[in-house]
Amino acid sequence: MQSWLSNNPTLRPAYVILFQGLPQEVDYDTTNEDINSSDALAAPSVQYQLHYSTSPGWYPFVTAINMNGTSGTNVQSSDGTNDSIAYIKKIISMASNNPRGSLFISATANGYANTNWYFDYLGDPSYVYGPYAINAQYGVTNINPTANVIGTSGTNAYGENFTAQATNVAGYYTGGWDSATGCHGTNDGYCFVDGSVRFFGNSGWFIMSTIDSFNGQRVTFQAGYLTWFATNAFGGTNYSNTPVGAVTTVNEPRLQGKPSSAVYYGEWSAGKSFALSAWDAQIEGNGIPVVYFHAVGDPFIRK
Numbered sequence: 001m002q003s004w005l006s007n008n009p010t011l012r013p014a015y016v017i018l019f020q021g022l023p024q025e026v027d028y029d030t031t032n033e034d035i036n037s038s039d040a041l042a043a044p045s046v047q048y049q050l051h052y053s054t055s056p057g058w059y060p061f062v063t064a065i066n067m068n069g070t071s072g073t074n075v076q077s078s079d080g081t082n083d084s085i086a087y088i089k090k091i092i093s094m095a096s097n098n099p100r101g102s103l104f105i106s107a108t109a110n111g112y113a114n115t116n117w118y119f120d121y122l123g124d125p126s127y128v129y130g131p132y133a134i135n136a137q138y139g140v141t142n143i144n145p146t147a148n149v150i151g152t153s154g155t156n157a158y159g160e161n162f163t164a165q166a167t168n169v170a171g172y173y174t175g176g177w178d179s180a181t182g183c184h185g186t187n188d189g190y191c192f193v194d195g196s197v198r199f200f201g202n203s204g205w206f207i208m209s210t211i212d213s214f215n216g217q218r219v220t221f222q223a224g225y226l227t228w229f230a231t232n233a234f235g236g237t238n239y240s241n242t243p244v245g246a247v248t249t250v251n252e253p254r255l256q257g258k259p260s261s262a263v264y265y266g267e268w269s270a271g272k273s274f275a276l277s278a279w280d281a282q283i284e285g286n287g288i289p290v291v292y293f294h295a296v297g298d299p300f301i302r303k
Helices: 002-007 046-053 081-095 130-141 261-269 274-281
Strands: 015-018 061-064 116-119 148-150 165-167 169-174 198-200 207-210 245-249 293-297
Touching: 015 046, 046 061, 046 293, 061 274, 116 130, 116 165, 116 261, 130 148, 130 169, 130 261, 165 169, 169 261, 207 261, 245 274, 261 274, 274 293
Parallel strands: 015 061, 061 293, 116 148, 116 169, 165 198, 169 207, 207 245
Antiparallel strands: 245 293
């Protein structure tokens, strides 16, 4: 990338999309390179380094379209071609119904009726994940005070609350493997493709995230983003219920915290692009950048 910039001194693209075959994390722990590596041996994500450290004065919005071909419990077995192409086709389909010449592709502009926001752990501010959900709610209702924000609606085998069914989804936030969504038990990590969570209605154009620290890794014991973009994700068929955008982390954030849920969902609700919503959220509430940040989706989409 630095070589290309050097050879093209007048060109500074504002947006960069990482496709299949490009790495997303940098890890010096070669003995345990798949999951749970020590924070001391993990460098910032590739997206973070491209944004902050590639060239003086250049801070591009970096996202990825690098899904994996997951189906059922088939998490790490595909090269990702099918899922990535299906995602692009979803964007093309919505774009065909937008005003001609539009740069930003919007479902709302097409009259798409996705009006519900599902944030698990609402009403439980003392719970470790409660504040993230509450902040997400504030982000949305500060833009639209009458927004329909819905909390938990089910309980898994561990007695933990999670959204088991949802309809007309505009935004989704849950604990993933860490604490909810049916991800604990006999089918750990596959809760978004095994029927534990099912979406209905107009639920093919939403953004999401989970509390999981490793949800941006390609090989993880948690319910990572590869399952979110699978053909049968959220009870759908032929990619009908996959999100259009997701923010993740490729390692344990710890002191950096997670991306700001208030900014992420709030800006998306306000009609800002996915690239802006994600990267503005990359500065956590305490002002510290999330160094393991990884955004998945087309930068030129919006609600």
